[in-house]
Amino acid sequence: MADIKNLNLKELETVITSWGFPRFCAGQVFDWVYKKSAVDFSQMSNLPLDLRKRLAENYVLSCLELVKKQQSKDKTEKFLFELADKNFIEAVSIPAKDRVTGCISSQAGCKFACRFCASGQLGLRRNLEVAEIIEQALYLKNYSAAKKLTHIVFMGTGEPLDNYDNVLAAIRLINAKDGMGIGARRITISTCGIIPGIEKLAQEKLQIELSVSLHAADNATRDKLMPVNKKYPLEQLLRCCRDYVKKTNRQVTFEYILVKDINSGLPDARRLAIMLAGFDCKVNLIPANPARNLGILAPPAGAVKVFQNALSQSGVKVTLRQARGEDIDAACGQLRLKYEPRCKSE
Numbered sequence: 001m002a003d004i005k006n007l008n009l010k011e012l013e014t015v016i017t018s019w020g021f022p023r024f025c026a027g028q029v030f031d032w033v034y035k036k037s038a039v040d041f042s043q044m045s046n047l048p049l050d051l052r053k054r055l056a057e058n059y060v061l062s063c064l065e066l067v068k069k070q071q072s073k074d075k076t077e078k079f080l081f082e083l084a085d086k087n088f089i090e091a092v093s094i095p096a097k098d099r100v101t102g103c104i105s106s107q108a109g110c111k112f113a114c115r116f117c118a119s120g121q122l123g124l125r126r127n128l129e130v131a132e133i134i135e136q137a138l139y140l141k142n143y144s145a146a147k148k149l150t151h152i153v154f155m156g157t158g159e160p161l162d163n164y165d166n167v168l169a170a171i172r173l174i175n176a177k178d179g180m181g182i183g184a185r186r187i188t189i190s191t192c193g194i195i196p197g198i199e200k201l202a203q204e205k206l207q208i209e210l211s212v213s214l215h216a217a218d219n220a221t222r223d224k225l226m227p228v229n230k231k232y233p234l235e236q237l238l239r240c241c242r243d244y245v246k247k248t249n250r251q252v253t254f255e256y257i258l259v260k261d262i263n264s265g266l267p268d269a270r271r272l273a274i275m276l277a278g279f280d281c282k283v284n285l286i287p288a289n290p291a292r293n294l295g296i297l298a299p300p301a302g303a304v305k306v307f308q309n310a311l312s313q314s315g316v317k318v319t320l321r322q323a324r325g326e327d328i329d330a331a332c333g334q335l336r337l338k339y340e341p342r343c344k345s346e
């Protein structure tokens with residue numbers, strides 16, 4: 001049965017009026033789903049009984065089953081969910097001083113096989129439905145220890161621009177006042193650099209944040225770390241990002257994972273500074289989070305500092321992301337990877 005969160009308000013109004021109930025009942029259902037966290041249609045006490053029955057006969061209210069929860073000593077919480085078809089996805093709640101960020105997945109698996117990422121190791125299983133995306137956010141808001149969610153980043157399993165329509169539909173519901181009501185500027189799409197997706201996003205008139213994974217300042221190094229670079233090489237990606245900034249008036253953030261002996265030397269920092277000169281952007285440095293079997297290590301703290309200083313001295317806005325949840329399998333896809341083989345053998 002379909003999950004009711006796959007429908008936006010208009011679509012639900014169409015369904016409900018076609019059953020002979022008033023349009024405003026759709027708004028009441030939305031209120032129960034998004035504001036009152038209902039888990040069963042029988043809880044929707046202000047709806048006519050017949051409508052509750054009809055809804056329960058045609059829709060479900062939940063599509064994720066929690067399989068495992070890990071909590072870090074820094075309060076980062078990671079949740080592993082099983083989908084109806086036995087695929088697994090992860091979502092993470094990351095509390096900080098003035099915010100709680102939910103890192104959510106857009107696909108079961110990923111086809112882009114970035115070298116530093118556990119999510120890409122098993123390939124793409126399938127796109128997530130709108131409801132499966134939204135329910136991760138609702139779950140973090142309702143059941144994480146923080147019991148709230150102020151920001152959302154699409155940095156979990158999957159490439160959000162490879163599941164464009166469902167991710168955008170989910171974002172509109174997460175952003176809508178009658179949905180979760182999270183401000184667009186608090187929602188970030190993070191992409192490995194899918195040029196057609198970025199071009200499409202520029203037309204959406206959405207105030208969301210765009211974050212692009214760069215991870216290298218030359219094509220040879222980026223080819224090694226991110227096979228997608230062969231299709232969308234750096235110079236084309238940078239041109240596309242500059243166009244995005246021009247069209248949307250929004251800044252782009254470039255993510256740069258620092259990997260020991262691969263992309264974290266001073267010459268890399270200098271190349272990156274030259275490449276981004278005059279670009280209205282921010283660089284987010286992330287020391288690599290070692291993942292099982294990936295052969296990836298973070299550079300020493302001193303080398304990270306040298307890299308950061310070289311960028312800021314060249315006028316590039318740069319921040320260093322604090323590692324979170326290092327004592328639980330916090331790097332993208334690690335927890336899922338532990339469970340996937342179990343899933344396949346069952």
Ligand code: SF4
Nearest residue numbers: 110113114117120158
């Ligand atoms: S980093 Fe993102 S795009 Fe790359 S393999 Fe992992 S999930 Fe896919």
